[in-house]
Each structure stands twice: as C-alpha cells, then as structure tokens.
Amino acid sequence: MTDHTDSHAELAPAATAEPIADPGLAPHLPRPTDVDPKAERRAERQVAAMFVASMICAILFVIAYYSLDIKDSWDTFLGFGASNLALGLSLGFALLLIGIGVIQWSRKLMVDHEISELRHPAASDESDREKVLADLALGLEESGIGRRPLVRNTLLGALGFIGIPAVVALNDLGPDATPSNIKKTLEKTFWKAGKRVVNDVTGRWIKASDMEIGQLVNAEPEGLVDAFDPRATPEDQERIEAGSLHGAELQVAKTKSAVIVVRMEPKDMTTATQEWAHQGIAVYSKICTHVGCPIALWEQQTHHLLCPCHQSTFDLADKGRVVFGPAARPLPQLPIEVDSEGYLVAKSDFLEPVGPSYWERDSK
Ligand code: FES
The missing domain is CATH 1.20.58 (Methane Monooxygenase Hydroxylase; Chain G, domain 1)
Known part of the structure; x- marks a missing residue:
C-alpha cells in the first residue's frame, strides 16, 4: 500500500515556496x-x-x-x-x-x-x-x-x-454591351446549321435511333477538341495547327455550346417544342439562365430539368419554360433535325443568347 503521508509532506514545502523572481528583460x-x-x-x-x-x-x-x-x-x-x-x-x-x-x-x-504597458480595463x-x-x-x-x-x-x-x-x-x-458586341459574343455560339451533335464523353456523333425515351446525354458540337484531347483525330490536329480554335477561345466556345439531349414521347411535347425537335428528341443549352450553373438533373416522368445551384426548374416539354426558382428566362432550345445518315444536326445556332441573364442581353 502506498504511503500518502510521506508524499504530502514532500509536496508541502513547494506550496509555500517564494514565487520565482521576475528575471526582467535581457540587456538591450x-x-x-x-x-x-x-x-x-x-x-x-x-x-x-x-x-x-x-x-x-x-x-x-x-x-x-x-x-x-x-x-x-x-x-x-x-x-x-x-x-x-x-x-x-x-x-x-x-x-x-x-x-x-x-x-x-x-x-x-x-x-x-x-515598451512595457500595464493591463487596464478595455474602455x-x-x-x-x-x-x-x-x-x-x-x-x-x-x-x-x-x-x-x-x-x-x-x-x-x-x-x-x-x-x-x-x-x-x-x-x-469585357467589351461594352453594345448591340454589335452582343451579336458577336453573347448571341453567338459554335453551333451552326449542319453541325453534328457529339456525345461529350465518347466524342461520337449521336444517332437519333440510339436515343431512348427518358434518356439524357451531355453533348457538344462536333469539332470542339484541342490538341491535348485524347479524342483528337489526325484531322482535328491538322485543323488545330491550321489556326482553328484553341486555348482560351476553345474553352469559351465549349462552355457556351454545351447542351443536353433528351428524348420523350412526342405527344408529351408542346407543338412549339416539337417544331425544333426530332421525333421527341430535343436539345437544350446546358447553362442555367439564372447564374450559369451547368444543369443535368433530369426527371423523366415530369420532363423537368433541375438546376442544382438554386433549384430553378425548367420544363423541357414546353420550350424550357421556368416552372420554379429564380431563373428569369426559359432554357434556350437548339433547333435540330437529322442528316441523311440519321445523325442529329443543328438547324442553326441558338436563336437567343445562352447563359445567365442578369444584364441586357438582346441586341434587338
Ligand atoms: S444557377 Fe441555376 S438556379 Fe441559380
């Protein structure tokens, strides 16, 4: 058994010892x-x-x-x-x-x-x-x-x-938002008539017959690859070396042209949506019209697309109409058709500016 009396006796002198003297400051x-x-x-x-x-x-x-x-x-x-x-x-x-x-x-x-300063009340x-x-x-x-x-x-x-x-x-x-600058920038993307729609992961053209009802595919226009892209073909390399898009310009073009391709029953679409679609396949900008988040949360049953940033919700069966949230403009739809080989192609560029809409966007 331990003898606590002895250990207390040893500690007692320390409790009553003189405080250690202030050593003061070292000589200056x-x-x-x-x-x-x-x-x-x-x-x-x-x-x-x-x-x-x-x-x-x-x-x-x-x-x-x-x-x-x-x-x-x-x-x-x-x-x-x-x-x-x-x-x-x-x-x-x-x-x-x-x-x-x-x-x-x-x-x-x-x-x-x-300098030494004594502590005192804060006020x-x-x-x-x-x-x-x-x-x-x-x-x-x-x-x-x-x-x-x-x-x-x-x-x-x-x-x-x-x-x-x-x-x-x-x-x-950026440039002043004059009508001519808006036309050249905000209202222009890489899409134009005849450009094939490409799966942005595989780099393959998308055939209308490959799309299933309820499916969503992230896509971009053909030709948007750079020299470092593993998908770049020898023809792409030639085009890049010939001075086509590269660097920051390429990144801007990719961002503005990003789209989603969805397929639904044609009977579920409004007539106006069908006019720019092909047999229930519709292509929309992937950039939220609120502040520009990329969107791809797709509810097959309701045909709604939900933006994860602030929950704006767009009805893709009705020209991208906003059904909920802070976005002030519908999601722009890209007019499409199929070419002679059955691949999806654009009928034109977007007919309205893509992206966020917190400034004057339209040149008209
Ligand atoms: S960026 Fe889409 S809702 Fe805000």
Missing part, C-alpha cells in the same frame, strides 16, 4: 544601424531599392498585360499560360517588395526601444485617447517619416504604382 543591444551611420544609410538605400523594384514590377505587369496574348500563350509553361504567369509574378512581386521594404524599415531604421477615457493620439504623433516622429524623405517618397511612389495594375485589369471586364 543596439543594432548596427543604431551605432554605425554607414550601416544606417545602407539600410535606407536597401529599403528604397525595394520600393523602386516594386514600381518596376508594377510597370512590368502593364507591359505583360498588353504584350502577351492569353490566347496564344495557353498551356505553355507547366500547364500555365505565359500571360497568366507573367501577370501573377509581376503583381505578386510588386506587393511582396512593398511588404518586405516596410518590414526592413521598421526592423532596421525605426527607433528601437522596448478608454478621454485622457487615454489623448495619450493614444500623442503616441501616434510620437510614432510618426520616431518612424522618421519626416526626416527620411527618400524612404517616404519611394514608399508613396510604390503605393501609387500598385494601383496601376488594378486599373489596367479593369479592361478585362
């Missing part, structure tokens, strides 16, 4: 820049050099923005576009150099003395606020911002230049 050692004017000037020049380098990076951002074409430089370096890489690096270094410069300024040049009274203001004024004085015009002015310059990339990048918000 001056920094090289505090005692050597040369080191101080060198540090000042280093800090200024970082701010100047930041300005140069901001200018490089602007040069890269205008000189590197995002379309031509897609996938050029480790899967990143040269344009994206140059923009990211130049802007990243511009910000980083300002940060490092400010840190070096405070470490090497600002006044270096230790501050008038005298505290006055003290804070006085401390701020003292901090400004001690930072040397008035005495070091070189550092101050280069920092102000770097902060001014860092705004330039942000202003330049506003250019990427």
Whole structure:
C-alpha cells in the first residue's frame, strides 16, 4: 500500500515556496544601424531599392498585360499560360517588395526601444485617447517619416504604382454591351446549321435511333477538341495547327455550346417544342439562365430539368419554360433535325443568347 503521508509532506514545502523572481528583460543591444551611420544609410538605400523594384514590377505587369496574348500563350509553361504567369509574378512581386521594404524599415531604421504597458480595463477615457493620439504623433516622429524623405517618397511612389495594375485589369471586364458586341459574343455560339451533335464523353456523333425515351446525354458540337484531347483525330490536329480554335477561345466556345439531349414521347411535347425537335428528341443549352450553373438533373416522368445551384426548374416539354426558382428566362432550345445518315444536326445556332441573364442581353 502506498504511503500518502510521506508524499504530502514532500509536496508541502513547494506550496509555500517564494514565487520565482521576475528575471526582467535581457540587456538591450543596439543594432548596427543604431551605432554605425554607414550601416544606417545602407539600410535606407536597401529599403528604397525595394520600393523602386516594386514600381518596376508594377510597370512590368502593364507591359505583360498588353504584350502577351492569353490566347496564344495557353498551356505553355507547366500547364500555365505565359500571360497568366507573367501577370501573377509581376503583381505578386510588386506587393511582396512593398511588404518586405516596410518590414526592413521598421526592423532596421525605426527607433528601437522596448515598451512595457500595464493591463487596464478595455474602455478608454478621454485622457487615454489623448495619450493614444500623442503616441501616434510620437510614432510618426520616431518612424522618421519626416526626416527620411527618400524612404517616404519611394514608399508613396510604390503605393501609387500598385494601383496601376488594378486599373489596367479593369479592361478585362469585357467589351461594352453594345448591340454589335452582343451579336458577336453573347448571341453567338459554335453551333451552326449542319453541325453534328457529339456525345461529350465518347466524342461520337449521336444517332437519333440510339436515343431512348427518358434518356439524357451531355453533348457538344462536333469539332470542339484541342490538341491535348485524347479524342483528337489526325484531322482535328491538322485543323488545330491550321489556326482553328484553341486555348482560351476553345474553352469559351465549349462552355457556351454545351447542351443536353433528351428524348420523350412526342405527344408529351408542346407543338412549339416539337417544331425544333426530332421525333421527341430535343436539345437544350446546358447553362442555367439564372447564374450559369451547368444543369443535368433530369426527371423523366415530369420532363423537368433541375438546376442544382438554386433549384430553378425548367420544363423541357414546353420550350424550357421556368416552372420554379429564380431563373428569369426559359432554357434556350437548339433547333435540330437529322442528316441523311440519321445523325442529329443543328438547324442553326441558338436563336437567343445562352447563359445567365442578369444584364441586357438582346441586341434587338
Ligand atoms: S444557377 Fe441555376 S438556379 Fe441559380
């Protein structure tokens, strides 16, 4: 059995022992820049050099923005576009150099003395606020911002230049929504009369006779493959090398042209839907008209298509009419027919803009 009396007796002296004395702060050692004017000037020049380098990076951002074409430089370096890489690096270094410069300024040049502050209630009274203001004024004085015009002015310059990339990048918000721009962009997709409908997984043309009642297939127009696509045929490669769509343009075309193909009983469709369909097979844009999520949740019995993002529901038996949810426009239907070999082909491009509808979309 353990003897607890002895162990308590051993602990007793420790409970009444004197608290450990406050060891205090280590003696303050001056920094090289505090005692050597040369080191101080060198540090000042280093800090200024970082701010100047930041300005140069901001200018490089602007040069890269205008000189590197995002379309031509897609996938050029480790899967990143040269344009994206140059923009990211130049802007990243511009910000980083300002940060490092400010840190070096405070470490090497600002006044270096230790301050101890007693804890007190959080609410501050008038005298505290006055003290804070006085401390701020003292901090400004001690930072040397008035005495070091070189550092101050280069920092102000770097902060001014860092705004330039942000202003330049506003250019990427896209063209003005003039009728002619809308016609060329929002109202145009890769679909046109005679383009075959292709299963977007297998890359095979879709035959009308292969579609079953109740089936849904994700599809796209033929010809939308890039050089890295395992489905690309030798003919595709030739087309790509001949300067057809590639890079960012190809991705945009794929996104805007994505469709779903569904088959239902023709008698369940409205007459208007049947006119653009073929024997119960209808093709609709896959892009939700609310804010653009891809949709493919298909209820065979009701012919409803549900968007997973905000539950907009479209009736595919009735021209994509919105039956529920926040979408404000029907899902665009692509007019189709079959060609002489029985494959599904488009009769034309979409006759209305595809995609979200939160701005003025129609050119008419
Ligand atoms: S994106 Fe489809 S409902 Fe919002």
